[in-house]
Amino acid sequence: MAWSRTLNSDSDTQRQPAVEIRDLTFRWTEPGPPVLRLDHLRIERGERVFVAGPSGSGKTTLLNLLAGVAVPRQGSLRVLGRPLEATGGARRDHFRADHIGYIFQMFNLILYLSVLENVQLPCHFSRIRRERARRRSGTPTAEARRLLKQLDMADAGCPDSPVNALSVGQQQRVAAARAFMGAPELLIADEPTSSLDADRRTAFIQLLFQECADSGATLVFVSHDNTLAPLFDRTLSLAALNRATADRETALQSGS
Numbered sequence: 669m670a671w672s673r674t675l676n677s678d679s680d681t682q683r684q685p686a687v688e689i690r691d692l693t694f695r696w697t698e699p700g701p702p703v704l705r706l707d708h709l710r711i712e713r714g715e716r717v718f719v720a721g722p723s724g725s726g727k728t729t730l731l732n733l734l735a736g737v738a739v740p741r742q743g744s745l746r747v748l749g750r751p752l753e754a755t756g757g758a759r760r761d762h763f764r765a766d767h768i769g770y771i772f773q774m775f776n777l778i779l780y781l782s783v784l785e786n787v788q789l790p791c792h793f794s795r796i797r798r799e800r801a802r803r804r805s806g807t808p809t810a811e812a813r814r815l816l817k818q819l820d821m822a823d824a825g826c827p828d829s830p831v832n833a834l835s836v837g838q839q840q841r842v843a844a845a846r847a848f849m850g851a852p853e854l855l856i857a858d859e860p861t862s863s864l865d866a867d868r869r870t871a872f873i874q875l876l877f878q879e880c881a882d883s884g885a886t887l888v889f890v891s892h893d894n895t896l897a898p899l900f901d902r903t904l905s906l907a908a909l910n911r912a913t914a915d916r917e918t919a920l921q922s923g924s
């Protein structure tokens with residue numbers, strides 16, 4: 669029966685790793701040199717992975733692929749069991765809205781909306797995340813306020829301020845609260861602590877780990893701050909993993 673097939677396939681999907689990449693090649697422009705060439709990468713559910721690598725090594729590109737913002741033409745890319753290389757644009761958008769929280773390097777906040785409105789955005793695009801926020805705190809607004817409080821952003825007036833009235837460090841924390849909203853299964857964070865002072869950085873990482881532990885989420889975290897790496901389950905060195913980097917170095921050495 670159709671419904672039992674659906675149930676089986678849902679539980680199958682939940683048993684699959686958070687990320688599984690095989691023989692992937694990605695170029696931003698075709699034709700052009702590959703930015704990423706990965707033979708195999710597997711990230712288990714619930715793992716907290718620190719992604720390291722020099723500037724330009726493809727860290728943000730990898731995160732874009734995991735979120736289905738960019739799509740490889742070669743290779744397979746399974747995220748939470750979904751083959752993103754074979755999933756069309758609209759379905760990828762829904763998948764991202766339902767299952768992925770992304771703290772963008774440039775925050776991507778909507779500047780004319782208030783802090784509270786920005787944080788609740790995932791609940792507008794995803795029924796699943798709206799329901800989870802309700803289950804956790806009663807209403808999406810209450811959940812947004814809870815997250816903002818945890819991030820030390822509950823000062824009088826702050827949740828109702830437009831985000832363009834905030835400092836860069838405060839905007840970064842709003843972007844984090846938005847990503848946590850509705851407990852997505854995969855949290856992707858692109859240098860989320862770069863604008864925070866040392867005390868706030870520690871508090872932020874603690875909250876990030878707590879949110880992941882509470883919901884069983886997988887965390888993929890990019891940073892240039894290698895002192896944070898020992899806090900994570902594993903470090904993924906993109907310079908070593910990405911064969912496109914070695915190809916570029918070989919081409920430079922041979923003068924081609």
Ligand SMILES: Nc1ncnc2c1ncn2[C@@H]1O[C@H](COP(=O)(O)OP(=O)(O)OP(=O)(O)O)[C@@H](O)[C@H]1O
Pocket residue numbers: 696697703721722723724725726727728729730
């Ligand atoms: N949207 C894009 N369109 C075209 N090229 C891009 C795009 N995004 C990144 N690139 C190119 O891909 C390469 C890898 O960039 P990426 O931003 O993934 O590196 P990174 O390791 O995250 O760097 P950084 O640490 O400086 O943020 C660079 O050569 C960059 O110019």
